[in-house]
Amino acid sequence: MAGPVLEVRDLFVSLRREVPIVDNVTFSVEAGKTVCLVGESGSGKSMIANAVVGLLPGTRLAITGGDIRFRGTSLPELGPKAMRDLRGRRISMIFQDPTSALNPVRRIRTQFDEVFSAHGVEPETGREARMRQLLELAHLPNPRRILDAYPFELSGGQRQRVMISMAMALNPDLLIADEPTTALDVTTQAQVLQLIEELKENFGTAVLFITHDFGVVAEIADDVVVLRHGRIVEQGPLEGVLKNPRNDYTRTLIAAVPHWHPRSGALDSDPLISARSLRKVFKGRFVALDDVSIDLLPGETLGIVGESGSGKSTFAKCLIGLEEPDDGELVVDGTDIMQLALPQRRRRRHLMQMVFQDPTAALNPRHTIGRTLMDVVRVNGCPRAAANDKVLSLLDDVKLDRKFADRFPHELSGGQRQRVCIARALAANPRVLIADEALSALDVSVQKQMLKLFEDLKKKRDLTIVFITHDLRVAAEICDSIVVMRGGKTLARGTPKDVLETDRHRYVEELLAAIPGQDWFSTGSAPSQLPTLEIAGQDNTHACQDSRLPPG
Amino acid sequence: MLIWKSLFSKPDAVLALAILCAIVLAGLLAPVAYPDGPWRMVARPLLAPFADMRHPLGTDALGRDLLASLMFGARTSLAIGLVSTCVATVFGASIGAVAGFFGGRVDSALMRSTEMFQTVPSFALAILLIAIYTPSTFSIMIAISVVSWPPVARLARAEFLSMRRREFVQAALLSGQSNLRVAWSQIFPNILSPLTVMAALMVSMAILFESALSFVGLGDPKVVSWGYLISAGRGVMSQSWWLTFLPGFAIMLTIVSISILGDAIGDSQDPHFERRESK
Numbered sequence: 074m075a076g077p078v079l080e081v082r083d084l085f086v087s088l089r090r091e092v093p094i095v096d097n098v099t100f101s102v103e104a105g106k107t108v109c110l111v112g113e114s115g116s117g118k119s120m121i122a123n124a125v126v127g128l129l130p131g132t133r134l135a136i137t138g139g140d141i142r143f144r145g146t147s148l149p150e151l152g153p154k155a156m157r158d159l160r161g162r163r164i165s166m167i168f169q170d171p172t173s174a175l176n177p178v179r180r181i182r183t184q185f186d187e188v189f190s191a192h193g194v195e196p197e198t199g200r201e202a203r204m205r206q207l208l209e210l211a212h213l214p215n216p217r218r219i220l221d222a223y224p225f226e227l228s229g230g231q232r233q234r235v236m237i238s239m240a241m242a243l244n245p246d247l248l249i250a251d252e253p254t255t256a257l258d259v260t261t262q263a264q265v266l267q268l269i270e271e272l273k274e275n276f277g278t279a280v281l282f283i284t285h286d287f288g289v290v291a292e293i294a295d296d297v298v299v300l301r302h303g304r305i306v307e308q309g310p311l312e313g314v315l316k317n318p319r320n321d322y323t324r325t326l327i328a329a330v331p332h333w334h335p336r337s338g339a340l341d342s343d344p345l346i347s348a349r350s351l352r353k354v355f356k357g358r359f360v361a362l363d364d365v366s367i368d369l370l371p372g373e374t375l376g377i378v379g380e381s382g383s384g385k386s387t388f389a390k391c392l393i394g395l396e397e398p399d400d401g402e403l404v405v406d407g408t409d410i411m412q413l414a415l416p417q418r419r420r421r422r423h424l425m426q427m428v429f430q431d432p433t434a435a436l437n438p439r440h441t442i443g444r445t446l447m448d449v450v451r452v453n454g455c456p457r458a459a460a461n462d463k464v465l466s467l468l469d470d471v472k473l474d475r476k477f478a479d480r481f482p483h484e485l486s487g488g489q490r491q492r493v494c495i496a497r498a499l500a501a502n503p504r505v506l507i508a509d510e511a512l513s514a515l516d517v518s519v520q521k522q523m524l525k526l527f528e529d530l531k532k533k534r535d536l537t538i539v540f541i542t543h544d545l546r547v548a549a550e551i552c553d554s555i556v557v558m559r560g561g562k563t564l565a566r567g568t569p570k571d572v573l574e575t576d577r578h579r580y581v582e583e584l585l586a587a588i589p590g591q592d593w594f595s596t597g598s599a600p601s602q603l604p605t606l607e608i609a610g611q612d613n614t615h616a617c618q619d620s621r622l623p624p625g
Numbered sequence: 626m627l628i629w630k631s632l633f634s635k636p637d638a639v640l641a642l643a644i645l646c647a648i649v650l651a652g653l654l655a656p657v658a659y660p661d662g663p664w665r666m667v668a669r670p671l672l673a674p675f676a677d678m679r680h681p682l683g684t685d686a687l688g689r690d691l692l693a694s695l696m697f698g699a700r701t702s703l704a705i706g707l708v709s710t711c712v713a714t715v716f717g718a719s720i721g722a723v724a725g726f727f728g729g730r731v732d733s734a735l736m737r738s739t740e741m742f743q744t745v746p747s748f749a750l751a752i753l754l755i756a757i758y759t760p761s762t763f764s765i766m767i768a769i770s771v772v773s774w775p776p777v778a779r780l781a782r783a784e785f786l787s788m789r790r791r792e793f794v795q796a797a798l799l800s801g802q803s804n805l806r807v808a809w810s811q812i813f814p815n816i817l818s819p820l821t822v823m824a825a826l827m828v829s830m831a832i833l834f835e836s837a838l839s840f841v842g843l844g845d846p847k848v849v850s851w852g853y854l855i856s857a858g859r860g861v862m863s864q865s866w867w868l869t870f871l872p873g874f875a876i877m878l879t880i881v882s883i884s885i886l887g888d889a890i891g892d893s894q895d896p897h898f899e900r901r902e903s904k
Binding site for chain 1: 791793795796803815894
């Protein structure tokens with residue numbers, strides 16, 4: 074069939090017909106090709122996808138200009154019935170969170186069956202076989218068991234694969250994938266990306282892929298469209314955009330992919346906190362921590378790396394006292410605090426503070442920033458007269474403007490909120506700061522700034538930092554030592570160089586192999602001997618390595 | 626203040642506030658306007674409204690002024706509504722807060738005892754309580770409070786339970802703030818709006834409850850209430866319908882106003898309010 078499957082021409086989407094959210098966007102997707110829309114939150118990338126399928130949220134948003142053509146037909150001019158017929162049958166979509174996209178109280182079989190019955194295709198007798206065939210194509214083991222299962226019985230990766238098989242059920246011409254791997258672990262992400270790639274090749278489907286991660290882009294895209302504030306800042310074939318980004322913003326995004334600089338050289342001193350054979354069992358069955366012993370040296374940045382369910386967060390909670398371990402010792406400054414009475418234990422634990430993953434949930438929506446900080450400052454023994462100055466100096470420390478003291482959390486951006494959370498943790502004068510996935514809810518360019526902030530604060534305040542993350546690259550870059558956890562056990566511990574390069578555990582190999590975009594962004598799993606390419610305006614440590622390998 | 630600002634931006638809330646103020650004022654001014662009280666027989670019985678402008682709403686079967694009765698009735702009904710709501714809300718919210726905050730065994734113990742109250746039909750329990758003590762304004766208030774706190778406790782518990790797991794609450798606890806302080810300054814403001822809405826509904830419920838008690842003859846015999854007026858007027862409803870209609874109308878007006886006001890106050894507690902309005 075000649076011509077592109079999807080053509081978006083001079084598209085404008087506006088809020089209340091005034092403020093453009095999507096501003097003059099033009100691109101096209103051809104059969105068997107993947108186009109990636111890349112941008113940070115608020116760049117309008119999801120809005121474009123919603124405009125294509127005619128699902129713009131709310132009544133205030135509308136297409137105010139341009140055209141969307143699907144196989145030559147203009148979509149905005151189609152009536153709701155014709156549109157409904159296209160959706161699912163010829164254009165299908167997968168979403169970020171497979172958990173909320175599946176109905177929790179119905180079996181997969183029933184939900185899968187609806188895809189066919191809604192469009193009145195496949196005779197009822199042939200459906201079962203077809204469903205199994207599709208699930209098999211998605212590399213799901215034992216399709217019969219999957220069909221009989223409820224969504225909660227499947228893992229996140231399995232759920233996303235079920236969603237993908239449903240999306241492919243009617244052999245659509247266009248698949249729209251809106252951040253389909255963001256909620257998944259890195260190994261699962263690699264599998265799902267590979268699956269989309271395979272299906273694209275087998276079915277000749279055109280794929281519109283939305284993401285914020287240039288690593289994923291490098292893995293999957295044929296063409297790239299970089300968006301910022303609803304406008305296209307750069308577009309073109311993958312190789313051109315990655316090798317010679319013409320726009321500064323694209324360069325920032327590419328540079329924001331964490332680089333591979335495992336540190337060497339460990340600290341050597343007596344541990345500040347030493348956890349010995351900690352054990353935690355939930356509900357008497359699920360072993361979250363199994364004989365975990367980790368030492369935390371004063372002044373180090375300790376990275377705890379693992380996939381979800383590895384017990385890394387439970388360990389942090391046991392350290393700080395949000396969970397009590399069932400067994401084991403927790404030695405702080407030479408005393409085992411598990412033996413102490415609760416009030417004393419609480420006082421010892423006070424030297425640790427935590428920064429949570431989601432800054433929105435971690436701030437009281439009804440308190441101003443000033444009040445949030447003030448409460449902590451006052452309770453930690455600061456006299457009333459000095460408290461206000463202390464709050465302002467905390468805001469200075471995390472590089473927030475002092476005027477934010479009078480604002481409510483909802484008036485701040487995600488990065489600013491996370492800064493407030495850090496300020497609150499610092500207000501209690503901790504010696505140890507525990508950051509539990511503190512960066513994963515933030516945009517990539519903000520992540521970079523936050524990493525710098527952590528480094529600065531560490532030097533300035535002589536902090537010890539426990540950095541919990543699923544991203545090996547981030548851990549490699551900022552940690553003095555790394556602990557790799559899996560299934561409640563520690564698998565490896567040492568300097569990043571030891572753990573990730575010299576003395577690699579098999580599981581670490583797996584994790585490394587799963588990092589997206591390795592052909593473009595070196596991760597050490599395929600050590601690149603080629604010269605580093607320096608990006609203008611960046612110093613050497615942030616340079617991006619160009620492996621000069623053909624993509625894919 | 627934010628609350629007033631958002632209240633005055635809504636016409637229905639302003640109207641509701643005006644009506645409530647008028648009713649409260651009527652109740653306050655009753656002893657001034659009718660120094661002899663509502664029980665005196667002042668004119669011909671069953672006088673129709675507006676027939677004699679000295680008694681603008683007419684008289685009842687014994688020749689007592691209906692307007693005076695309504696004004697004195699407002700005192701009783703509002704007092705019972707407000708006092709029993711306050712008692713039930715404070716008590717219920719405290720029980721619920723403790724149960725939700727501490728969870729575990731404390732929670733089960735408190736919730737099982739709450740359920741004991743909920744399994745007994747509330748009207749029967751209230752009648753029983755009033756029958757044990759003699760019917761008086763005080764015993765009616767107590768009886769209504771006793772039967773109406775369990776739903777508040779359940780609501781407060783559910784809210785505390787979900788708030789307790791929120792990260793900002795955990796962060797506050799980690800930063801060294803005491804349990805009481807966290808419950809009061811971090812969690813409580815966040816559950817204020819559902820509580821306000823519930824309290825508004827409970828005021829109306831208490832007024833209706835008192836009316837029902839008076840209707841079956843268990844009201845305080847020394848004071849007039851709207852419920853008593855309805856039950857007294859029902860015998861002559863076919864000829865003098867206004868004797869039941871007007872007190873009933875007063876109850877409806879009060880309850881609708883309180884509900885509207887409760888919703889408006891609930892909305893005004895939301896920090897997103899201003900932003901949402903301006904969009």
